[in-house]
Amino acid sequence: MRSSITLLIGIALIFAGFCLSCEKKTSPEETITSQEEKSVPPTHLHKVRYTIKWLHQAQFAGAYMAKEMGFFQQYGLDVEIIQGGVDNPPYKALINGKTEFCSMNLITAVERNNPEFPLINLAQISQKNSSWLVGKKTTGIKNLQDLNGRKVGVWRDEAGDHIRYFLNDNKIRAQIIPLDWSVNLFLNDAIDMMNVMSYNEYHRILMAGMEPEDLVVFNLSDYGYDLVDDGTYTSRAYYIQHPELCKNFTKALIEGWIYALNHPDETVNVVVRYMRDNHLPANYNHQYWMLNRMRERILENPDKVGYLNPEDLALAEEILKRNGKLAYPVEYKEFFLQ
Template identity: 25%
Template sequence: MTNRKKSLKAIAVGATVLGLVAAACGSDDAADSSASGDAGGDAAACETVDQVSLQLQWFTQAQFAGYYAAADKGFFAAQCLDVEIKEGAVEIVPQAELATGNVDFAIAWVPKALQTREAGADIVNISQVFARSGTLQVSFADSGITSPADFAGKTIGNWGFGNEYEVFAAIGAEGLDPATDVTLVGQQFDMVALLEGEIDAAEAMTYNEYAQVLEAINPETGELYTADDFNVISYEEVGVGMLQDAVWADAGRLADDAEYKDQATRFVAASLQGWAYCRDNVAECATIVTNAGSTLGESHQQWMMNEVNKLIWPAPDGVGLLNSADWDRTVTISQNTPNLEGATVLTAPPSDGAFTTEITKAAWALVGDGADLFGNDYTPETVVLKEGGK
C-alpha cells in the first residue's frame, strides 16, 4: 500500500461513512453540502505522491472538465496524486491504451469498451460518471424527421468509430433495415454536411455539435439559427440511449495490486469531487478547461459544461454509481443491434467482472462531506451562444 498520512483511515471507516452518505441521499443536508473550493485534505501531508495517467477519448474540452478541475483545484493533490491527463484523438482508442499498459485509467463509452473487452482486454468499469446519453440526431425543421421512423428513405449521417451504435439501435427499433431502408453515410465530427444540405440528419452530441448549428449564421435571416430551425431526436428519450463516459481501470492490476486499487479509489474520489465542483461553477470550469489547452470559444465551452452537467446531475443514487438497469439496457442493445454487415457490438453478455461499484463507494468515503455527491437540487444554467462559439 502506498505510504500516505491520509485517506487510509477514511477507507477503514468507509462502511460507516457510506451509511451516512446513503442516509443523506435526498435530504436537505445532502443538497446543502455543495462542493466548495476546499480540496478536502492537505497535500503537504503526503509522504509520497503517486504519478498516474488518464487517457481521454477526445481533445481537451468541457466533456472532461471534472478531471481538469480536480487537477486545478487541488483535489488530486489532496489525494496524493499527480495525474497526467492525456488528450485523445480519432486514432486513439482509450480502452486499448489502458489494456496495453500505456495509461493507468481511461475514459470510454461503455459499448465501445465492452467490445474491446470481449476481444480480450482485461478492463473494468470502476465509475459510471455519465448517467445519460447525450447523443442526438439533428435535422432541419422542414425535413419531416421527428422520430427514427422518419429515417426511412433519408440520408443519415453518423461518425463511425463506435459512435454509431445508438443510430443503428434506433433504426432497428423501428423495424427498418439499415442496409436497404436508410442511406447511412460517414460524417465528419462537425455539422457542415447538414448545414450544406449534403445529409438529411446529422449525429450530434448535446454538448458539442448541436451547439455548432446554433452558433452558425442562417443565410436567410443573417442571424444565428435558433432551436426552432431544427428537429432534434434524443436517443436517450426514444429508449436506445447507451451508457457513455465511464472511468475504466486495469482489472488484473485492480485484483492483484493493492497499491493500484488504492490509487484508483483516490483517483475516483478526486474526480467526482471535480465533477461536483463543475456542477456548481460552470463558468469557472469552462475557463479551467480553456486554460488547459482547449481551442473552443468561451460561449461554446460554457454551453458544453452546462450540457455535460445535465448528463450527470442530479445523481439520485450518488454520482459515479452504476445503475444496473442502464447497464442491462446497454448490454442488450449491444447484443441485439446489427450493423450494415449484420454484426452486433457484442456477441454474448459481458463476462463477470466487467464492472465494479466497490471503487466508487470507497471513493465516496474519501470525499466524505467535501462535496455533494447527489445534486438533488441541481438546476441547469442558461447559456447564450455566440457566433462561432466565441
C-alpha cells in the first residue's frame, strides 16, 4: 500500500512539473517581456557635462526635461547638468575642460571666441532680447540720461558685460554696483536702477510688492540692443572629434524644450525639485511665470527653434566692435553649423 501511494505521488509530481514547463513555454506575458528586452537600447551611455548659464531655474527647463523624459538617453547620452553663475562661469568651465557643453549669451560667446579656442553655437535657444533696466519712479529717473551719476546695479563678470557696453554706447557715466542675483539692494533703495531679465528679476520685484506703474523700465531692444541671449555652445575641437554626439545632444535638448513648453505643470514640478535638491529658494508661481516668458523667446520663430539669425550675430559683432571688444571676427557658417 505504502509503495503504491509513493508511486502515485511521484507520477503526480512529474505530471505537475511537465504542465508547469508547458505553461512557462507558452506564457504570452513572458514572450512580450522578452521582446521588450530585445528592443531596449544599449546600456552604455556617453557621459557629458552641460554647464548652464546661471543657477537652476525654469530658464533651463528644456535640459531638465530632456534628461527627465529620457531624450538624452535615447540619443546615447548620460548628461550631467551643472550650475553656472558667478562662481562657475560657463565659458571658463568650457575652456578649462570642466564641461563639454554650456549655455552663454550670444555676445559673450562672440567676444570670447578666438583662434586658439574657437566656439560652435549648436542651438540659439533664446530668439529674443530679455534684458531690461528697471528703477523706481520715485527716483525721478525718466530717461537714460538721468542715469548719469546714479547707482546702477549690474551683474558681475560676463553676465553683465552687455549692460556695461549699453551704458557706454549711450554715454552714460553711472556708478556701477556689482550684483549677484538678489534684488534686495533695489528694494531697499541702495541703488537707483538694476539690470533684470524680463522673465526673472522683474517678476521677483513685482512679487515683492511693487506694481508695474511704480516702475520705470528701459527695454534694451528699444535702444538698438535687441540682443538674443541663451545659446548652447561647445568648442570647435570637441565638435570635430564628436560631430554626431554634438548633433544628438542638440536634438535631445530641443526635444526637451518642446516637451517642457507643452507640459508646463509637469515641467515646473521638475524645475522646483532641481532647485530644492540644490538648496535654492524655489517658488512655484515664479518658475511658472519664467517658463511662460521663455516660451515667447524660444518660439519667436516656431519653425526654426534653435536657429541663429545672421542678423543677431552681426548685431553682437557691431556692439563689440564699437566697444573695442571684438578681437576675432566671426564667420557665420563656421560659428553656427546648420
